[in-house]
Amino acid sequence: MSLPPLTRRRWRNWAGNQRTAGELARPRTVAELAALLRYAGAAGRQVTVVGSGHSFTSIARGADIQIALSGMAGAITRGPTPRTVRVPAGTTLRQLNRWLAAHQLALPNLGDIDAQTVGGAIATGTHGTGARFGGLASQVVELTLVGADGEVRRCSATEQPDLFAAATVGLGALGVVTEVTLRCVAAFVLHADERPVPLAQTLAEFDEYCADNEHVEFYWLPYTEATLVKRNNRAATDSRPMTRLRAWWENDVLQNVALGGVCKAGRAVPAAAPALARLMARAFTPVSYTNRSDRIFTTPRRVRFVELEYALPRAALPAAFAELRRIVARSPQRVLLPVEVRVGAGDDSWLSPAYQRNCAYLAIHQYVGAPYQGYFQAVERACAGLDGRPHWGKLHWRDAESLATAYPRFADFLAVRDRLDPGRVFGNPYLARVLGP
């Protein structure tokens, strides 16, 4: 079988903080993909699958050859049981959501955006919010993986369960996921309720919010006492759609144009960050509306930023947040973007940051081009000290030695990696740091 052509190209991730000018292969069939992997193994070359490039870490940059699955984008089809769907892994969440809506189905929960590929989102443990909802990987019922030896392997909770527990949040380290079967739910409408709440009240009542609502998150503006609490709950009908004008104002003007302007000003004059945050707090106004679930969960993000996110045991959130506030107050690096707090249910993927524990997710952001390292690293130290686990796709500085103590099944994951990819065809500098050589 012939190899797919290898073309040279410049690549950068969404945030622009990861770049490379390596080779790209775009196989069109599983046979071409298998041939490429066998070639890489024999030639001592390394490959990394790249999705939509929405990770902030170098996880998708790879070392040598990037593989894009866009050439293998087959059709989404119904799965073996009701409300399951088979999805080519290179499909974006946006494409999947459209298909699901047309078939009266939906994913039960989603993160903030829909630009990621299904394969990429699952590989890093991408999640939304909701105390009773796991991340996207917890919706996987079966996946198909092409290993370094070019062999196709299918796994599920009952077929090769160890491979399944490892490969659902697989970091791209075990093989190329070509197809995923996902558990869906009947299409639903969400009612979104967003309102400003003083920080002290949000912190005091957050557990209650999480217990009483299906999906809850809050944004805190550093240097202020302002939070915006977002609650999304299932509604019987789409009876309160947002007008086009209001949607344009909220999603385009406030969340993108105005936010971008404020960030640019703060980057140019960092000392103005607290005053700019107080100005932004005025844009926190109550809104209440309904829409198709994926349209409520996700919003366009045009202001570019870098991000660090930690999954903490739920009970550790107050301590982590208190330390975060001290860090923000002390840090010479002025923070230009809000802090986001979400929650999620525990799951069973060995390297999922939510592995077997309910979590609070603490995410911090900085506008591109503004200094962030000291701030991010101080928050990382605080979160790591509270038994936190970093998001694999978001900036962090942890290495294999420290991560081994954070994940009870870390050694089992490494054993699967050794079995499937002894020659490290899927190796790259990021994986060498977080998993070891």
Ligand SMILES: Cc1cc2nc3c(=O)[nH]c(=O)nc-3n(C[C@H](O)[C@H](O)[C@H](O)COP(=O)(O)OP(=O)(O)OC[C@H]3O[C@@H](n4cnc5c(N)ncnc54)[C@H](O)[C@@H]3O)c2cc1C
């Ligand atoms: C604006 C923005 C908003 C975000 N919002 C959220 C959020 O709400 N919640 C959240 O949890 N995360 C969020 N993220 C992070 C994002 O979801 C993850 O980084 C995700 O992995 C990106 O998917 P991707 O398709 O771009 O994958 P890439 O970043 O291209 O790749 C990520 C990893 O997946 C691997 N991979 C990709 N496809 C395959 C495959 N088919 N088989 C094997 N491995 C594969 C790659 O090798 C790499 O290791 C956000 C990121 C951005 C930029």
